[in-house]
Every structure is written in C-alpha cells, then in structure tokens.
Amino acid sequence: xxxxxxxxxxxxxxxxxxxxxxxxxxxxxxxxxxxxxxxxxxxxxxxxxxxxxxxxxxxxxxxxxxxxxxxxxxxxxxxxxxxxxxxxxxxxxxxxxxxxxxxxxxxxxxxxxxxxxxxxxxxxxxxxxxxxxxxxxxxxxxxxxxxxxxxxxxxxxxxxxxxxxxxxxxxxxxxxxxxxxxxxxxxxxxxxxxxxxxxxxxxxxxxxxxxxxxxxxxxxxxxxxxxxxxxxxxxxxxxxxxxxxxxxxxxxxxxxxxxxxxxxxxxxxxxxxxxxxxxxxxxxxxxxxxxxxxxxxxxxxxxxxxxxxxxxxxxxxxxxxxxxxxxxxxxxxxxxxxxxxxxxxxxxxxxxxxxxxxxxxxxxxxxxxxxxxxxxxxxxxxxxxxxxxxxxxxxxxxxxxxxxxxxxxxxxxxxxxxxxxxxxxxxxxxx
Amino acid sequence: xxxxxxxxxxxxxxxxxxxxxxxxxxxxxxxxxxxxxxxxxxxxxxxxxxxxxxxxxxxxxxxxxxxxxxxxxxxxxxxxxxxxxxxxxxxxxxxxxxxxxxxxxxxxxxxxxxxxxxxxxxxxxxxxxxxxxxxxxxxxxxxxxxxxxxxxxxxxxxxxxxxxxxxxxxxxxxxxxxxxxxxxxxxxxxxxxxxxxxxxxxxxxxxxxxxxxxxxxxxxxxxxxxxxxxxxxxxxxxxxxxxxxxxxxxxxxxxxxxxxxxxxxxxxxxxxxxxxxxxxxxxxxxxxxxxxxxxxxxxxxxxxxxxxxxxxxxxxxxxxxxxxxxxxxxxxxxxxxxxxxxxxxxxxxxxxxxxxxxxxxx
Numbered sequence: 049x050x051x052x053x054x055x056x057x058x059x060x061x062x063x064x065x066x067x068x069x070x071x072x073x074x075x076x077x078x079x080x081x082x083x084x085x086x087x088x089x090x091x092x093x094x095x096x097x098x099x100x101x102x103x104x105x106x107x108x109x110x111x112x113x114x115x116x117x118x119x120x121x122x123x124x125x126x127x128x129x130x131x132x133x134x135x136x137x138x139x140x141x142x143x144x145x146x147x148x149x150x151x152x153x154x155x156x157x158x159x160x161x162x163x164x165x166x167x168x169x170x171x172x173x174x175x176x177x178x179x180x181x182x183x184x185x186x187x188x189x190x191x192x193x194x195x196x197x198x199x200x201x202x203x204x205x206x207x208x209x210x211x212x213x214x215x216x217x218x219x220x221x222x223x224x225x226x227x228x229x230x231x232x233x234x235x236x237x238x239x240x241x242x243x244x245x246x247x248x249x250x251x252x253x254x255x256x257x258x259x260x261x262x263x264x265x266x267x268x269x270x271x272x273x274x275x276x277x278x279x280x281x282x283x284x285x286x287x288x289x290x291x292x293x294x295x296x297x298x299x300x301x302x303x304x305x306x307x308x309x310x311x312x313x314x315x316x317x318x319x320x321x322x323x324x325x326x327x328x329x330x331x332x333x334x335x336x337x338x339x340x341x342x343x344x345x346x347x348x349x350x351x352x353x354x355x356x357x358x359x360x361x362x363x364x365x366x367x368x369x370x371x372x373x374x375x376x377x378x379x380x381x382x383x384x385x386x387x388x389x390x391x392x393x394x395x396x397x398x399x400x401x402x403x404x405x406x407x408x409x410x411x412x413x414x415x416x417x418x419x420x421x422x423x424x425x426x427x428x429x430x431x432x433x434x435x436x437x438x439x440x441x442x443x444x445x446x447x448x449x450x451x452x453x454x455x456x457x458x459x460x461x462x463x464x465x466x467x468x469x470x471x472x473x474x475x476x477x478x479x
Numbered sequence: 480x481x482x483x484x485x486x487x488x489x490x491x492x493x494x495x496x497x498x499x500x501x502x503x504x505x506x507x508x509x510x511x512x513x514x515x516x517x518x519x520x521x522x523x524x525x526x527x528x529x530x531x532x533x534x535x536x537x538x539x540x541x542x543x544x545x546x547x548x549x550x551x552x553x554x555x556x557x558x559x560x561x562x563x564x565x566x567x568x569x570x571x572x573x574x575x576x577x578x579x580x581x582x583x584x585x586x587x588x589x590x591x592x593x594x595x596x597x598x599x600x601x602x603x604x605x606x607x608x609x610x611x612x613x614x615x616x617x618x619x620x621x622x623x624x625x626x627x628x629x630x631x632x633x634x635x636x637x638x639x640x641x642x643x644x645x646x647x648x649x650x651x652x653x654x655x656x657x658x659x660x661x662x663x664x665x666x667x668x669x670x671x672x673x674x675x676x677x678x679x680x681x682x683x684x685x686x687x688x689x690x691x692x693x694x695x696x697x698x699x700x701x702x703x704x705x706x707x708x709x710x711x712x713x714x715x716x717x718x719x720x721x722x723x724x725x726x727x728x729x730x731x732x733x734x735x736x737x738x739x740x741x742x743x744x745x746x747x748x749x750x751x752x753x754x755x756x757x758x759x760x761x762x763x764x765x766x767x768x769x770x771x772x773x774x775x776x777x778x779x780x781x782x783x784x785x786x787x788x789x790x791x792x793x794x795x796x797x798x799x800x801x802x803x804x805x806x807x808x809x810x811x812x813x814x815x816x817x818x819x820x821x822x823x824x825x826x827x828x829x830x831x832x833x834x835x836x837x838x839x840x841x
Contacts, residue, residue, distance in 0.1 A: 062772055064634075073547060076550050095624070151567055153556035153559045176660045176661065203494060218568065221512055235497045266571065351754060359517045360517025386759070
C-alpha cells in the first residue's frame with residue numbers, strides 16, 4: 049500500500065464520462081506506488097495553477113546520447129526542496145515499436161512487468177513520433193529498465209537533433225491498398241541510421257515515415273522530412289463481380305455523386321459496355337450487364353478516392369513502388385511546409401530496389417548534415433538553397449513531376465539554357 | 480528474460496534498431512501478407528478484410544486513453560488472449576485493434592470490450608480518437624494539458640466515435656504549444672499565446688545560449704541586452720508574435736500564462752491525397768480560455784463545427800472538401816463563428832491565401 053493520496057479535485061472530474069480515463073488508471077497505480085501518488089499531486093498542481101512544472105536535463109543510458117526524455121520537477125518549497133519528493137524525477141524512455149505497431153500480448157505483458165518494477169507503470173501507446181513511451185522513471189531506474197527492454201529485442205528511439213523513430217501503416221499485413229512492404233522499408237532504412245538515432249549530431253531532427261498508399265495514413269507529407277508513399281504505374285485492377293455487387297447496393301446516384309464527380313482529374317466515365325475504349329491504358333469495371341465504369345489511367349493521379357469508395361471492384365495496379373517526398377514539417381520556424389516530390393516513382397519489389405531507397409536516405413541525410421544550418425529542418429534548407437541545388441547534392445535528376453507549375457517569375461539567369469537542352473537531347477538520344 | 484543484477488553494470492546496449500514485425504502478426508495476417516484483395520465494414524468499429532487466397536479476417540477497433548496504466552494494458556491483453564489469438568495492434572490515433580479469423584468471435588469480443596469500458600468504433604466516417612501530446616503530465620513547455628482536454632472532448636464525442644454518421648472520417652488533434660506535435664487534422668485545438676515572454680533576467684545568462692535564442696525568433700524580435708548589469712535578452716514587444724519559439728531553448732523566457740495563453744481552433748487539415756491534394760488546416764477561432772479540467776468553451780466550438788459539418792456536408796466530403804464547396808464566408812455564417820482580422824494571414828507568402836478573383840458566393 050502506498051501513502052495517502054493528495055486531494056485532486058480537478059483530476060477527479062476527469063474520471064466521470066464514458067471515455068476511458070487516464071486519471072482512473074493513474075489512481076490504480078497510486079494504490080501501490082508513492083511515486084504515482086506524487087505524480088497525481090504534481091499534475092493536480094498544474095491543473096490548479098494552469099502551468100507546467102517539468103524541466104529538462106541530462107539523463108541517458110550507457111553508450112547512447114539520446115532516447116531518454118529527462119524531467120525534473122520545478123515545484124519546490126521555499127528551501128528549494130521538491131514538494132512532491134517521490135515524483136522529483138519523471139523521465140520517459142522512448143522505445144521503437146515493430147513497424148505497423150503490431151504486438152503479441154506476451155511482449156506487452158513483459159513491458160508491463162518491467163515498467164511496474166522500474167517505472168511508474170504508465171505507458172503511452174504511442175507518442176506522436178511513433179515511440180512506445182515508458183513514462184516516468186527515476187534517474188537511477190532508467191538504465192535498469194532499458195537493460196531489460198533491450199534484452200527483449202527492443203531499442204531506444206530518437207530524441208533531439210537525430211534521426212527520429214519512424215512510423216509505418218498497417219500496410220501489407222492487413223491492407224489491400226498496400227503498394228510495397230512498408231515494414232521492410234521501415235526497418236531497412238531506419239536500421240541503417242542507428243548511429244544517427246542514438247547519438248544526436250545532426251543539424252536538427254530528421255523523420256522518415258512510410259505509408260503504403262496515397263491515403264497516407266501516417267500523415268507523411270505533412271509530418272516527415274522523407275515521406276515514402278506507395279503507388280503504382282500500371283493500370284488499376286478491376287473486379288466485375290464486386291463492381292456489380294457495389295452498384296446493386298449503391299445505385300446510380302451514389303455512383304455519379306460519390307465516385308465519378310469526385311475524381312479530381314475527371315478520369316472516370318460511365319459507358320455502355322460496348323463503347324469502352326480498348327486502349328492499353330484503359331481500365332473498366334462492370335456495373336451491370338450493359339454498363340461499365342471506364343478509367344483512363346493516363347489521366348489518373350492515383351489519389352485513391354474511387355478505390356476507397358468501391359474497394360475491391362477497383363484496386364491498385366501491380367507495377368508497384370513508392371513516390372518519395374522530402375521536406376515536410378510543422379510551423380516553427382518559417383511556417384508549415386509539405387514535402388516535395390523528389391522521386392516520382394521508385395520501384396519497391398526486389399532487395400536491390402530497397403537498397404536504392406536506403407541509398408537515397410543516406411545521400412539525403414549526408415547532404416542535410418553537411419548543409420543545413422543549426423536547428424534548420426530539411427524543408428527549410430531546401431527553401432533556402434532551392435530544390436535544384438538540393439537535387440544536385442543528392443544526385444537526383446530533375447523531373448516535371450516535382451512542380452505544381454513551372455516558374456512564375458523571370459528572376460533567373462538562363463544563360464546555360466542551350467547547354468541544358470543539349471544534355472536533355474543527348475540523354476533522349478542515348479535512351 | 481535475463482533479470483539484470485548489480486554484478487552486470489557494464490552491460491552494453493544492443494543496437495538492434497527497429498524490431499521485426501513478423502513475430503507480432505496474427506497468423507492469418509502473416510499467411511496473407513501483401514495478398515489482401517478488399518475490405519468492407521460490417522458495422523462501426525469492425526473491418527472485414529478478404530484475401531486473394533479466400534481467407535478472411537475481422538478487426539475490432541476500440542478506443543483507449545493512450546496513457547495507459549499496466550492494469551489497463553493487461554486487461555486488453557486478457558481480451559486478446561481470450562478472443563484474438565494473443566495479437567493486437569495500435570493505430571496512429573491510439574486505438575487498439577484485435578484481429579480474429581472467426582466471425583463468430585466478433586460479437587462476444589465487442590461485448591467484452593464494452594463491458595470493460597473500451598468503446599468500439601473509430602472506423603470509417605466516425606470521429607476517431609484525438610491524436611495528442613503530453614501536456615502538463617510530462618512536457619517541459621506545455622501551455623495546457625493534453626490527456627485532460629482529450630478526455631473531455633471524447634466524452635462529448637463518444638457517440639460519434641461509436642457510430643459512422645459523419646460525411647467522411649474526422650481526424651482531430653490537440654497540441655499544448657504552437658509546435659503542434661498533435662499534427663494536422665480536420666479539427667485541431669492548439670495553444671495560442673497572447674503575451675510576449677516574461678523574462679527572468681537573473682537566469683538568462685546561466686541557462687540560455689543567447690545567440691541560439693536570438694536565431695530562433697521567426698521575426699527577429701529578440702536581441703542581447705544588459706539588464707541590471709547582467710547579460711540577458713530583450714524582446715521588442717511590438718514585433719513579437721507570441722509564438723513561444725524562444726521558450727524551449729531559454730526557459731527563463733516564460734511564455735506560458737494561466738490567463739493569457741489561449742486555445743485556438745483550426746480546421747481543414749487533410750493528410751490524404753484522396754480527391755484533392757493534402758491541405759494544411761486554417762485557424763477559425765481563438766481566444767478560448769484554458770479552462771481546466773474540462774475546457775467547456777473549447778468543447779462548445781468543436782461541437783458546433785462538427786454539428787454544422789454533419790448537417791451540411793455531402794457524403795465523402797472531408798471538412799476541407801465541404802468548405803471548398805460552400806466557401807469560407809458561409810463556413811463562418813453557418814457556424815456563427817466571428818471572422819476577425821486576426822484570421823487574415825500576413826505571414827510570408829500570405830497573399831496566396833487572399834482571394835485574387837471575382838469568385839464570390841452570394
């Protein structure tokens with residue numbers, strides 16, 4: 049039994065209502081742990097005064113420079129002693145989960161046993177960078193907990209100016225829209241950069257994210273320095289039986305309003321079956337015995353909408369790989385940036401394909417390490433130096449898929465124009 | 480597992496990196512890896528996937544509180560062991576998923592989850608769990624709490640989580656400072672400070688690397704200064720945009736204020752490439768009080784936006800698609816939210832956000 053609880057009138061109000069309550073969970077832990085009794089007192093103090101009271105510091109595990117988020121209390125009495133002395137230290141251990149955040153229960157139970165013994169007993173699944181966050185341990189216990197977690201085959205995630213823990217979607221494990229093996233890409237890329245994850249020495253953080261299709265369930269365009277998003281080059285696959293089944297259930301109004309009209313490039317038409325074009329780049333799916341949807345795959349931008357609506361009747365193609373975008377991030381310092389296409393299509397089927405993805409990651413990180421200013425994200429660096437300079441640095445050829453529109457101002461010296469045209473023509477002739 | 484002993488103080492970390500997912504996959508998922516054909520949703524909270532091999536798998540999704548005590552996790556493991564062959568996974572929004580190859584297990588598992596207080600839902604066109612940050616519980620720079628705001632919101636949105644009644648899916652996030660760790664979302668709640676940092680000049684010289692702090696300011700409002708004979712920093716308060724960027728590298732520049740750190744509401748972020756390209760969210764309300772423990776003013780605005788969207792948007796329109804159709808003036812008209820001068824962008828590149836056309840809806 050732990051010591052008596054502090055009064056927590058504010059937190060108590062977060063126990064009512066139907067959604068699962070983290071306060072109730074903390075109180076369960078507090079029955080056995082003085083540590084959590086004081087955590088609740090500490091948090092209640094924040095609720096009463098509407099301020100945070102944790103400061104950072106330096107806590108780590110042997111051999112690593114990052115991965116632990118140190119927290120020391122700032123709620124002190126007039127002698128400078130912690131008011132909530134059992135919760136004076138509340139460090140978090142960031143641990144990288146398996147790709148797709150799949151777990152067998154034996155693993156989760158073992159995590160619980162370790163954290164009940166060495167930590168607060170509070171685990172967040174998961175943090176916004178994708179880490180398992182073991183929340184709340186003393187400085188003394190961080191190494192002990194890490195050693196046991198590490199012995200299970202789990203390793204620390206990134207923190208600070210480092211390659212960060214990555215995320216990948218459920219992907220090939222359970223999603224028909226998966227266009228590559230997200231888990232394989234995730235592991236092969238991230239495990240190339242273990243030194244950059246564990247020993248922060250980059251200009252600033254660098255995040256990879258892996259989404260299996262353009263629905264981008266990992267928010268990778270907005271949230272990662274390098275987004276690897278599955279796509280396909282060939283025609284959409286179709287299934288007439290599922291097409292007819294969908295149409296019988298949903299009818300013409302939904303087909304027109306929800307599918308045809310919502311195609312962003314007007315690539316879909318309703319046709320009599322006999323009128324469907326026979327060209328190689330046309331897909332069609334039957335709606336009934338006389339009508340079809342006709343899709344012009346040359347016009348399709350692989351947005352996923354029609355596939356999302358008519359799942360199975362329409363499906364991704366088979367010539368699969370990924371589009372790669374670089375430079376996404378949130379606000380600070382210059383404002384929000386989305387990633388920019390640097391590779392319109394990279395096949396991801398063979399081991400060699402995946403090695404090329406790793407190489408691109410390496411070149412990008414090397415260039416970032418050499419050229420970014422302190423505390424400058426990759427997207428901000430590209431904004432400062434221009435995309436063309438960045439592409440030259442990572443040895444990637446320009447491509448018209450990288451822009452929304454060509455240049456809209458004349459402020460450029462085009463003296464090298466003829467040379468560039470000659471190079472492009474020479475390449476065309478050699479191809 | 481090898482229990483560590485005091486005799487092993489020199490244990491070296493094993494840099495094993497990201498672990499293999501295969502030992503953590505349900506056998507049906509392992510067998511059909513990369514070979515799925517289509518899916519449907521038999522009811523809210525349940526996905527049904529069919530493989531090219533003919534195998535089928537049902538997924539039951541339930542909400543969690545994200546920050547979980549070990550007793551909660553063990554309870555979830557008990558349910559997984561009883562019904563789902565001992566495998567689970569988590570979504571990016573901290574929902575837990577249980578997979579079963581036998582459809583007959585679906586209903587009993589739903590009953591067991593609900594009995595233990597885990598709401599089943601969060602699929603398709605529902606309001607899913609709010610993705611959020613650490614807040615007062617653990618962050619070193621939080622303007623507000625995260626788990627508490629989310630608990631308050633999800634209590635209100637409980638039925639929207641459990642039913643699929645929205646025009647399209649709704650993703651939400653909360654963030655305790657303008658760094659926005661919660662991320663882009665259809666609706667986001669983010670701290671918006673309204674006063675420049677209060678500087679403790681006694682501490683700056685010892686705690687802060689001053690050139691770093693000067694460089695961190697987006698509007699060059701910070702400069703080195705000698706205050707009371709001590710090297711410190713000063714802020715040009717006319718220039719300051721109260722973003723809080725100086726606070727993490729220099730804690731004596733306190734930006735958080737119980738009264739003047741407000742909450743803002745943003746809408747229309749979309750991460751998917753479906754239909755239009757991805758979009759960033761836009762600020763539509765600010766000045767809401769940081770009213771712990773239940774933030775009723777925030778909940779009122781979020782509820783209002785959701786009700787208006789639910790009533791007015793067409794099927795498959797995300798919040799951003801809906802506003803694209805009806806236009807921003809009608810968004811403000813229908814929600815009754817005031818369109819103030821602070822919502823007109825004046826940051827770099829802002830003229831691209833102004834209306835350079837006669838496209839006006841009357």
